[in-house]
Amino acid sequence: xxxxxxxxxxxxxxxxxxxxxxxxxxxxxxxxxxxxxxxxxxxxxxxxxxxxxxxxxxxxxxxxxxxxxxxxxxxxxxxxxxxxxxxxxxxxxxxxxxxxxxxxxxxxxxxxxxxxxxxxxxxxxxxxxxxxxxxxxxxxxxxxxxxxxxxxxxxxxxxxxxxxxxxxxxxxxxxxxxxxxxxxxxxxxxxxxxxxxxxxxxxxxxxxxxxxxxxxxxxxxxxxxxxxx
Amino acid sequence: xxxxxxxxxxxxxxxxxxxxxxxxxxxxxxxxxxxxxxxxxxxxxxxxxxxxxxxxxxxxxxxxxxxxxxxxxxxxxxxxxxxxxxxxxxxxxxxxxxxxxxxxxxxxxxxxxxxxxxxxxxxxxxxxxxxxxxxxxxxxxxxxxxxxxxxxxxxxxxxxxxxxxxxxxxxxxxxxxxxxxxxxxxxxxxxxxxxxxxxxxxxxxxxxxxxxxxxxxxxx
Amino acid sequence: xxxxxxxxxxxxxxxxxxxxxxxxxxxxxxxxxxxxxxxxxxxxx
Numbered sequence: 001x002x003x004x005x006x007x008x009x010x011x012x013x014x015x016x017x018x019x020x021x022x023x024x025x026x027x028x029x030x031x032x033x034x035x036x037x038x039x040x041x042x043x044x045x046x047x048x049x050x051x052x053x054x055x056x057x058x059x060x061x062x063x064x065x066x067x068x069x070x071x072x073x074x075x076x077x078x079x080x081x082x083x084x085x086x087x088x089x090x091x092x093x094x095x096x097x098x099x100x101x102x103x104x105x106x107x108x109x110x111x112x113x114x115x116x117x118x119x120x121x122x123x124x125x126x127x128x129x130x131x132x133x134x135x136x137x138x139x140x141x142x143x144x145x146x147x148x149x150x151x152x153x154x155x156x157x158x159x160x161x162x163x164x165x166x167x168x169x170x171x172x173x174x175x176x177x178x179x180x181x182x183x184x185x186x187x188x189x190x191x192x193x194x195x196x197x198x199x200x201x202x203x204x205x206x207x208x209x210x211x212x213x214x215x216x217x218x219x220x221x222x223x224x225x226x227x228x229x
Numbered sequence: 230x231x232x233x234x235x236x237x238x239x240x241x242x243x244x245x246x247x248x249x250x251x252x253x254x255x256x257x258x259x260x261x262x263x264x265x266x267x268x269x270x271x272x273x274x275x276x277x278x279x280x281x282x283x284x285x286x287x288x289x290x291x292x293x294x295x296x297x298x299x300x301x302x303x304x305x306x307x308x309x310x311x312x313x314x315x316x317x318x319x320x321x322x323x324x325x326x327x328x329x330x331x332x333x334x335x336x337x338x339x340x341x342x343x344x345x346x347x348x349x350x351x352x353x354x355x356x357x358x359x360x361x362x363x364x365x366x367x368x369x370x371x372x373x374x375x376x377x378x379x380x381x382x383x384x385x386x387x388x389x390x391x392x393x394x395x396x397x398x399x400x401x402x403x404x405x406x407x408x409x410x411x412x413x414x415x416x417x418x419x420x421x422x423x424x425x426x427x428x429x430x431x432x433x434x435x436x437x438x439x440x441x442x443x444x445x446x447x448x449x
Numbered sequence: 450x451x452x453x454x455x456x457x458x459x460x461x462x463x464x465x466x467x468x469x470x471x472x473x474x475x476x477x478x479x480x481x482x483x484x485x486x487x488x489x490x491x492x493x494x
Contacts, residue, residue, distance in 0.1 A: 001484065006480075006481065006484070009477075010477050013473060013477075014470065014473065014474075017466060017469050017470045017473055018466060018470065020466075021462050021463070021465060021466035021469070022462070022463075022466065033462065063442075063445055112403075116396055116399055116400075119395060119396040119399070120396040122392075123392050123393050123395070123396055126389070126392055126393075127379070127383065127389065127392075127393060130383045130384045130389060131382070131383050131384060132384065136382060136449075139445050139446070140379050140382055140383065140445075140446060142445070143379060143442045143445050143446055144376075144379055144393060146438065146442060147375060147376075147397060147435065147438055147439070147442065148396055148397050150397075150434055150435065150438060151397070151399075151400045151431070154400070155400070208480065208484075209480065212480065212483055212484055212487060215487050215491065216487055219487065219490055219491065
C-alpha cells in the first residue's frame with residue numbers, strides 16, 4: 001500500500017467522523033440526532049456484504065485453479081468481513097434498543113440477514129480451524145462457503161425489500177413505496193455527500209486492512225515452510 | 230448410475246438393520262427431547278403456533294444427530310476408499326441422499342406421532358401440513374447430506390454439524406415454521422403455495438450445487 | 450458546576466465526536482505501525 005493511500009484513508013474517515021456528527025441533518029420524524037448512525041452503520045454493513053462476495057468469488061476461483069493464493073485471499077476477506085459485520089450489527093442493535101425497544105427484532109428482515117451473514121462467516125472460520133491439512137482445509141471450506149452463499153443474495157437484496165420491516169426501503173415503508181433504494185428519499189444533499197464519502201472511506205479502510213492481513217498470512221506460511229525444511 | 234446408487238442405499242440399509250444403531254439412538258433422542266418439552270410445558274395450554282415451532286426444533290436437532298452419520302461411518306470404518314474405487318462420486322452422493330431421506334422420513338413420522346401424543350397439538354389443515362412435512366424433509370436431507378460429507382473429513386465431527394448446518398438451514402427453517410404455523414392454524418392449502426414453492430426451489434438448488442461440488446469433497 | 454453540566458449537555462454531540470475521533474486515530478496509528486512492521490519483515494527476500 002502506498003503512503004498516500006493510507007493518508008487518504010485517514011483524511012476521509014476523519015472527515016466523516018467530524019462531518020457525521022457536526023453537519024445539520026434533516027430531522028427524519030421519530031429519529032432526530034440518532035439518524036446520524038446512518039453514516040456509520042450502513043457503510044459497515046455494506047462492506048461486510050462486499051467482503052463476503054469477495055471471499056465467495058475467491059473460493060470459486062480456488063476450486064477452479066487449485067492455487068493456494070486464492071484460498072488465502074478468500075479466508076482473509078472472510079475474517080475482515082466478519083469484523084465489519086460485527087461492527088455493523090453492534091451499531092444497529094444499540095440503535096434498535098433505543099428506537100424499537102429491543103436488541104433483536106426477529107421479524108425484521110435486515111436484522112435476520114445480517115445475523116445469517118455473521119453465522120455463515122463464523123461457521124466458515126470454525127470449519128477452517130478444525131482441519132489440519134492445508135489443501136484439504138482450503139478445499140472443504142471453499143465448498144462450504146459456496147453452499148452457504150446460495151441463500152445470501154436472497155437475504156440481502158430481496159427479502160428486506162419484499163417483506164414488511166422497520167428499515168427504510170421495506171415493503172410497507174410509506175416514504176418509498178414499492179420498496180425503493182434505501183437512500184432515496186430520506187436524506188438531503190449534505191447528508192448524501194457525507195454518506196457516500198463514508199461508504200468510499202470504509203471500503204478503502206477495508207482494502208487496507210485486508211491487504212495487511214493477506215501479507216501477514218503469506219509471511220506466516222513462508223516462515224512455517226522454512227521451519228519445516 | 231441409478232443402479233449403483235440403489236446398491237449403495239441397500240448396503241447402508243443392511244448395515245443399519247444389522248446394528249440398528251442410528252435408528253435406536255435417534256429414537257431415544259426423540260423420546261428424551263419430547264419428554265423435556267413436555268416437562269417444561271407442564272399442564273399449561275400452549276398455543277398451536279408455539280407448538281408447531283417446537284416441532285421443527287425437534288426435527289432440526291434430531292436431523293443433526295442422525296443424518297450426519299452417513300459419511301462419518303464410511304470414514305471411521307475406512308470403507309470410503311473402497312467406495313471411491315468401485316463407484317463414481319455422483320452415485321455415492323445419490324445413494325447417500327436416498328438413505329438419508331428414508332431415515333429422516335421414518336424418524337420424522339415417529340417424531341410427529343409422539344409429538345401429537347405428548348403435546349396434543351391440533352392441526353386443522355392436514356393436507357397442507359403433510360405437504361409441508363414432505364417438502365421440509367426433502368430440504369433437510371439435501372442440506373444435511375452435503376454438510377455431513379464436509380464434516381466427515383474434518384477433525385471434530387460431532388460438534389461441527391449443528392454449527393455448519395444452521396446457517397444453511399435457517400432460510401428453510403423460517404419457511405417451514407411459517408408454513409407449519411399457518412397449516413396448523415387452518416389456513417387453506419392454496420395460500421401456502423408460495424412457501425411450498427420456496428421450499429421446493431431451495432431443495433432443488435441445494436441438491437444441484439451439491440452434485441457439482443461433491444467431487445471436491447470426495448477426492449483425496 | 451451547573452454551567453459545566455449545561456455546557457456538556459448542550460454539546461454532547463461534540464463530545465461523542467471527539468471520542469470517536471480519538472478511537473479512530475488510535476486504530477489508524479495501530480494499522481500504520483502494523484503496516485510498517487510487516488513491510489520490514491517482507492524486506493529480507
